[in-house]
Amino acid sequence: MTTTETDRPAVEPPTPDAFDVASVVQDHRVHGSVYTSPEIFQRELDTIFRTGWVYVAHESEIAESGDYLTRRIGSEPVVVVHSKDGQIRVLLNRCSHRANRLCNADAGNANSFRCPYHGWTFSNDGSLTAVPMRDGYGTEFQKVRSQLGMAEAPRVDSYGGFVFASLAPEGISLAEHLGGAAKAIDRVLDLSPTGKIELRAGWMKHLHHANWKMVVENNVDGYHALFTHASVYDAIRPAKVSHIPAKVDVVVRDIGSGHSEIDYSAEYRKLDEEFVWYGRIPRAKLPDYVAALEDRHGPEKAHDALVVGPSHTLIWPNLFLAEMNVMYVEPIAPDETVAYTTAVLVPGQDKLNQRTLRRSEGAMGPAGFLIADDGEIGMRNQAGLAAHDPEWLELSRGVETDVIDETGVVNSDKSAETPQRGFYRQWASVVGQEIRA
């Protein structure tokens, strides 16, 4: 401590590690403050979104050299760019001079980014290429100039076209992070005759008045559909398979590392019927697609892929493989989240894709028959948290019937809260870590 003449009390530096995660996450329950506390929200940004892998983009969105997108990792604005050298980079969207945001469009194509404030120019690999009126700078500046490129996420990797970034220079690899969840990506790709998908239909940006975890936890909640979505089943069409857990072989699974899913595959295989997940259309409606898929896989595996359908899987922390849709979320504030949703397009399959687009609009986004109501329920959840008694949210459903196997923690009751327990185990270990100064 320095001694000074002031009589101000010495300010102790905040001790972030005074945060005791066990005070908010315990076995089978979480404290309401995880959804409402600004300090915990900030801590999430500093831990989950600054130390781990976060989904940022899909390769199909930046297929050509120079293509770029503006996204966020937690609260950090980034530019995801297909650089001249062919590499995909995640650059922080900030001019290294006096912080002007460099890219202001959602997406575009550019070889370089020129700051509109004083004209500094950066190559799309992030390096600083031009400083106007450079003679005005002295030799000190010239010495550091080469270090004044755009900052870059130190680690970027992809799996199956899904691009993830980490703002931490060190940590586990993406493959280790994904673990068993990579299979969920494979399952979607199995439905494409080229083994690739495209996310090029545009993203619906839907504002949810709820904490980001409410939004993602709900995506793997097998308990709510009968109630939250009763209006769809009553008025429009019955559920694809029963939502009454005892009647179906649908399981929920905590895959580990925060990933989790609702897995219909056993039920679908039992029915042995193609496209149950896709409005039960007969394969004759999509002959070109089916033929192309058989070309890739052979008839047996193609049949199985069409029976099993795509995955319904949450990839920690922000990506949701929503069957033939993809959703990712951006936390904005403790009680505000933007959910981005698009349709999964299969290259070269226009007929299939048009059908997928219409299905996606029907279910997803701000006007969707499903997600509009999930958004409303999330908002009411957040509103209910203003009542402080009880303090805890219960996540114990199915805890006695969880079974551990090689795929994770599985519960054969789809309404079990196994995915949420897995989510919070990961949350506790990441958010509870020591924060480096």
Add this chain to the structure above:
Amino acid sequence: MTVTADVTQAAVPGPLPVPDPDVAAFLYYEARLADEARYSEWEQLWDDDALYWVPMHPEDDPRTRLSYIYDNRNRIKSRVAQLNTGNRHAQTPPSVMRRVLGNMEVLAADEETVTVASNFVLVEYRHEQRTWAGRVVHTVRRTPAGLRLAGKTVHLVSAGGPVNTLAFLI
């Protein structure tokens, strides 16, 4: 019937005619039914080849791009049926709404159909007051049974998002 971008932006030359009074009255009626959550009566306005479209961008081709809403007649029926359950949580209770339809201009007309572009401002109250606005293009058809709605495209000013839940009839 798909109305393209030129009608939302400039490119349409000069002053345009205002719609005939019966067409304007029909559009005011459509607005009032939507405002008052009179779902089934609103649904009855639609012709069989209906298209109710809320794109994310005026130039989007719905064959390759996702829209907020792209309802054919059958989907309109489903949307209304869901609202009528009383269990469409995002509209339970329904938003209180009033919209103003103005600047009506006829973009195209023949014996059978007239295409009218208007600006609208919609004030929605549900927990708090929100404003929605945009350009709406109606395709109205004269039939022996009276005027019917064949198309309605809503170009939201806020289409770029993020947008709030849009479960009411925009």
